[in-house]
Structure formats: C-alpha cells, structure tokens
Amino acid sequence: MSGSGGIAGIAVAGVYEHPRRSAPDKTAYQIAAESARGALEDAGLRLSDVDGYATSGVGPIGVLSMCHHLNLRPDWIDSTAIGGSSFVAQVLNAAAAIRAGLCTTVLVTYGSTAASDRFAVGTGGGSAGDPPDSFDVPYGPTIVGAYGMVAQRHMHEYGTTSAQLAEVAVTMRRHAGLNPDAKYREPITADDVLASRVISSPLHLLDCCVISDGGGALVITAEERARDLAKPVVRVLGGGMAVRHPGIGVRDITDIAARQSGKKAFERSGVRHEDVDLCMIYDSFTITVVETLENLGFCELGEGGPFVQGGRIGLGGALPVNLDGGGLSSNHPGMRGIFLVIEATRQLRGECGARQVENAEIALCHGTGGFLGIRHSGATLLLGRA
Amino acid sequence: MAERRSGKPLPRVDEESKGYWEACRRHELRIQKCLSCGTLRHQPRAVCTNCLSSDVEWLLCSGRGEVYTFTVTYQNQTPGFRESLPYVLAYVTLEEGVQMLTNVVDCPPDQVRIGLPVEVAFEDVTDEIAIPRFRPRGGSGGGGGGGGGA
Numbered sequence: 001m002s003g004s005g006g007i008a009g010i011a012v013a014g015v016y017e018h019p020r021r022s023a024p025d026k027t028a029y030q031i032a033a034e035s036a037r038g039a040l041e042d043a044g045l046r047l048s049d050v051d052g053y054a055t056s057g058v059g060p061i062g063v064l065s066m067c068h069h070l071n072l073r074p075d076w077i078d079s080t081a082i083g084g085s086s087f088v089a090q091v092l093n094a095a096a097a098i099r100a101g102l103c104t105t106v107l108v109t110y111g112s113t114a115a116s117d118r119f120a121v122g123t124g125g126g127s128a129g130d131p132p133d134s135f136d137v138p139y140g141p142t143i144v145g146a147y148g149m150v151a152q153r154h155m156h157e158y159g160t161t162s163a164q165l166a167e168v169a170v171t172m173r174r175h176a177g178l179n180p181d182a183k184y185r186e187p188i189t190a191d192d193v194l195a196s197r198v199i200s201s202p203l204h205l206l207d208c209c210v211i212s213d214g215g216g217a218l219v220i221t222a223e224e225r226a227r228d229l230a231k232p233v234v235r236v237l238g239g240g241m242a243v244r245h246p247g248i249g250v251r252d253i254t255d256i257a258a259r260q261s262g263k264k265a266f267e268r269s270g271v272r273h274e275d276v277d278l279c280m281i282y283d284s285f286t287i288t289v290v291e292t293l294e295n296l297g298f299c300e301l302g303e304g305g306p307f308v309q310g311g312r313i314g315l316g317g318a319l320p321v322n323l324d325g326g327g328l329s330s331n332h333p334g335m336r337g338i339f340l341v342i343e344a345t346r347q348l349r350g351e352c353g354a355r356q357v358e359n360a361e362i363a364l365c366h367g368t369g370g371f372l373g374i375r376h377s378g379a380t381l382l383l384g385r386a
Numbered sequence: 387m388a389e390r391r392s393g394k395p396l397p398r399v400d401e402e403s404k405g406y407w408e409a410c411r412r413h414e415l416r417i418q419k420c421l422s423c424g425t426l427r428h429q430p431r432a433v434c435t436n437c438l439s440s441d442v443e444w445l446l447c448s449g450r451g452e453v454y455t456f457t458v459t460y461q462n463q464t465p466g467f468r469e470s471l472p473y474v475l476a477y478v479t480l481e482e483g484v485q486m487l488t489n490v491v492d493c494p495p496d497q498v499r500i501g502l503p504v505e506v507a508f509e510d511v512t513d514e515i516a517i518p519r520f521r522p523r524g525g526s527g528g529g530g531g532g533g534g535g536a
Contacts, residue, residue: 120463123463131398131403132429134429135397135428136487137395137397138394138396138517139487139519140394140473140475141487142462144459144461145457145459149475152456152457153455197460198460203457248436249426249428249486250484
C-alpha cells in the first residue's frame with residue numbers, strides 16, 4: 001500500500017505515550033512537554049526541527065499558550081476541537097499541510113490531568129451555551145447517557161446483549177494485563193461487568209472507560225525524510241472524518257460517523273477490510289467498539305454483538321482490537337485519540353512485546369469525539385508498515 | 387435570568403427559538419414548518435436547512451409520540467440532576483415524525499421501553515420557561531398538564 005493521492009508519502013516518524021496514569025504533581029502542559037520530548041527523541045529529531053504544531057483540549061486559544069510553553073514559532077498550527085477524535089483527525093490535517101508545503105515536520109501533543117482534577121468526564125452536565133444546547137441540557141444528558149441511548153436502541157433493533165458488550169471490556173482488560181503501563185491489569189469476567197453498578201442503562205461501570213491523567217505526542221513528516229530518521233517508517237495510507245447529529249429531528253441513532261469516515265478512509269487508501277491486521281478503536285464505552293466495528297464495515301450492521309465474541313477481537317484473534325488495553329483499562333484522560341495512533345504505530349514497528357500482533361502490516365485507528373447519541377465526530381486513519 | 391425552581395440548567399431563549407419557548411409557556415408543543423418547501427424541523431432555526439428560506443409557520447403538534455430510545459441515568463454530578471436520580475433521558479418520536487430529546491416522567495424507570503406511547507407534559511420551571519417532557523399515554527387523558535420534574 002502506498003497511500004492515497006492527496007496525502008501519499010507522509011509518515012508517522014515519532015511517537016510517545018506518557019507512562020503516568022496519575023500525575024497530581026504535574027500540569028497538563030508539563031505532561032505535553034515531556035511527551036513532546038519523548039516523541040522527538042523517538043524520531044531522532046530536535047524541537048528546532050518542528051515547523052508545524054497541533055494540539056487539542058486546551059481551550060479556544062490554548063494552542064497559543066502551548067506554543068509559548070514549548071517556545072515554538074511554527075509555520076502551521078492546528079487546534080482542531082472535535083472531541084477525543086481530534087488527534088486522529090490532526091494526523092490527516094498534518095499530512096495535508098505537509099503535502100501542501102505549509103510545513104515539513106509536525107509535532108502533535110496532548111496532556112491532561114483529568115483524574116487528578118477529579119473531572120467528571122462522563123457524568124457531568126453542560127450549560128446552555130450554544131443554541132443547540134438549549135434543547136439538550138434541560139434534560140440532563142451525560143456522556144454516558146448519550147452512549148447508553150445508542151446501546152439501548154442497538155439492543156432493541158438487533159438483539160445485542162449486555163453480555164456481548166461485556167466481552168469488549170473483558171478483552172480490553174486481558175490486553176491491559178500485557179501492558180505494564182495500563183491503569184487496571186487484573187483480569188475481569190463478563191459476570192464482573194454485569195454485576196458492576198449501572199451508570200446509565202444499559203451501561204454498567206465496567207462498560208465505561210477509566211478516568212486517568214496522561215498524554216502523548218506524535219511527529220509527522222514526509223516519508224522520504226522519515227527514512228533517514230531513527231525508527232522504521234509507518235506510512236499514512238488514508239483517512240477520513242465525519243460528524244453525526246440529530247439534524248432537523250430525523251435520524252437513525254445507530255448510524256455513526258464511522259460509516260462515513262471509514263468509507264472514505266478505505267476508498268482513499270485502497271486498503272480492503274481483510275488487509276487490516278489490527279484496529280485501534282476509541283473505546284469510551286463497550287458499545288462504542290461494537291457500533292464502530294459495524295459502521296466501519298468489519299461486519300454487517302447489527303452483527304457487532306456476535307462479532308466481538310469468541311475471541312475474535314483479542315490478541316491472537318482474527319481482528320485484534322486495542323492491544324494496549326484501550327480506554328476501558330489502560331488510560332483515558334478525556335481525549336484518547338492520540339493513543340490510538342501511538343499504539344498502532346508501535347504495533348506496526350513490532351515494538352509491543354507481549355501484546356505484539358505478529359507481523360502487523362496495516363492498522364486502522366478510529367476516534368470518536370463528543371456525545372455518540374447526540375452530536376459526535378469520527379476520524380478514521382489507516383497506517384501501514386513501509 | 388428568571389429564578390429557576392428545579393436547579394436544572396435553563397434554555398437560553400433567542401430570536402430563533404423564541405416562538406418555541408413562548409408556545410411551551412402556553413403549554414403548546416410547536417415545531418417549525420418551512421413555508422417554502424414544507425420541511426419540518428426541530429430544533430427551531432431561522433433558516434431552513436433544506437431550502438434556506440426564513441418563512442416559517444409554527445405547527446401545533448398533537449403532543450403524542452413514542453419512545454425512540456432512552457437511558458435511565460443513575461449518575462450525574464450536576465446540581466439539579468443529582469437530586470433527582472434516577473431519571474429517564476429519551477428521544478421521543480412525535481406523531482409528526484420529528485424526534486426530540488426529552489425526559490420520560492411520571493413513570494417508574496423500569497417501565498420505560500422503546501415504543502412506549504407518550505404524551506407531552508409541561509413543567510413550569512420559571513414564570514417564563516416551561517420544559518416539555520413526556521409521560522406514558524393511556525391513563526389520564528389530554529396533552530397539556532403541568533408535568534412532574536424528571
């Protein structure tokens with residue numbers, strides 16, 4: 001696979017995931033800066049090589065403060081704010097910017113102290129800031145509730161069960177056991193998931209991602225340049241982004257953004273589903289994985305429940321998903337997208353030790369941002385070993 | 387902003403949504419119908435997303451619908467909601483064919499199901515604002531009535 005026209009020839013040259021899951025002694029900026037150092041060292045580059053910068057989750061003009069903190073004066077900046085998928089989308093934006101000649105070397109950073117700040121990521125409320133919010137917030141939508149409504153409809157239409165959803169959590173925990181940095185590593189069973197308290201029906205506590213501190217960074221550059229750098233080249237093969245919302249009040253809530261962004265990603269890259277060796281799927285909740293796999297086309301709509309059973313999405317299965325343990329067990333500081341790209345890149349380089357997918361050549365990352373059943377974004381990225 | 391009775395967040399009333407909230411205050415559920423192309427839309431907007439017209443009528447809804455999907459919320463840290471757990475968040479499909487986010491009230495949460503027939507029940511949360519929620523249909527008749535809090 002050589003990648004698609006518009007963004008062909010771009011590579012992920014450096015990645016770093018901050019190992020801390022609890023960092024009450026640090027700020028988000030410090031975590032981001034330490035992650036930037038890690039990714040640049042991984043690539044064999046210096047901060048002075050960076051002429052493009054992207055970050056998210058830092059407030060409306062926080063990207064300027066981050067540039068200040070890192071003492072960067074880049075030629076290209078991006079602070080895409082489409083929720084947890086932002087960092088996946090930013091790989092595409094960076095690739096396009098490099099191809100367009102706007103910059104040559106893009107640093108992407110993320111840092112968060114969500115856990116130490118005791119930020120109620122999934123169960124806080126909102127305020128009626130923008131016009132659409134006024135029709136939502138009087139009713140008490142939480143993030144968990146927005147995903148719960150999708151799960152409820154999925155169960156109604158397709159007969160999906162809580163035990164099938166639990167299988168996703170069990171598999172992620174098994175993978176986390178192979179990741180020394182993961183927040184929760186003790187094995188769990190489907191019964192443990194079903195016995196955990198309901199947060200917003202039909203989702204139990206163990207159907208929900210963890211809340212952690214953390215961060216990470218990426219370095220994106222031209223493939224030609226990446227060949228001279230420290231690590232094996234991982235190519236950007238293609239991608240897409242999309243959004244879903246209630247529109248004017250008519251929609252199928254199980255039709256998520258992945259259906260559109262995934263289709264674009266496969267078309268643009270020329271990759272076929274059967275070519276994909278592993279998936280990094282934003283697992284904010286167990287239902288997110290089931291919905292995403294279906295909407296990406298790995299199985300028929302409605303078949304996601306049976307699809308995740310029987311070990312298929314585990315290490316050694318036909319389509320291993322979230323080898324790092326995912327948001328369900330490894331880390332979730334609020335916006336998980338960057339970790340999808342980091343783990344996928346490391347898998348394609350063969351650096352993942354006990355959780356390594358053997359001979360992984362092509363990986364798919366899909367980030368979901370926002371409130372799945374209300375307004376959300378999706379960003380799909382296909383990466384390939386050179 | 388007017389005094390709130392429930393502690394829950396209030397909608398912001400603006401030029402685009404004023405007609406909707408004024409109708410709610412009269413305990414009428416009205417959605418917009420484009421006078422140019424006939425498209426129904428919720429939530430209200432100044433510009434039709436189909437034909438870009440601003441000519442609009444406020445269609446009076448029957449107030450009846452059915453539950454499209456729902457979730458029983460057991461955890462929400464937000465003041466106003468944390469005191470009323472568990473509550474039911476739902477999308478209801480109105481008879482007119484348009485979905486809206488709402489709460490199902492006056493019903494034990496374990497009785498709520500997809501397809502449940504419901505009718506609008508307004509809750510007067512301030513002197514200016516009434517919030518349309520929905521309760522099971524079939525029991526005590528008509529559409530209007532002041533609803534219980536979610």
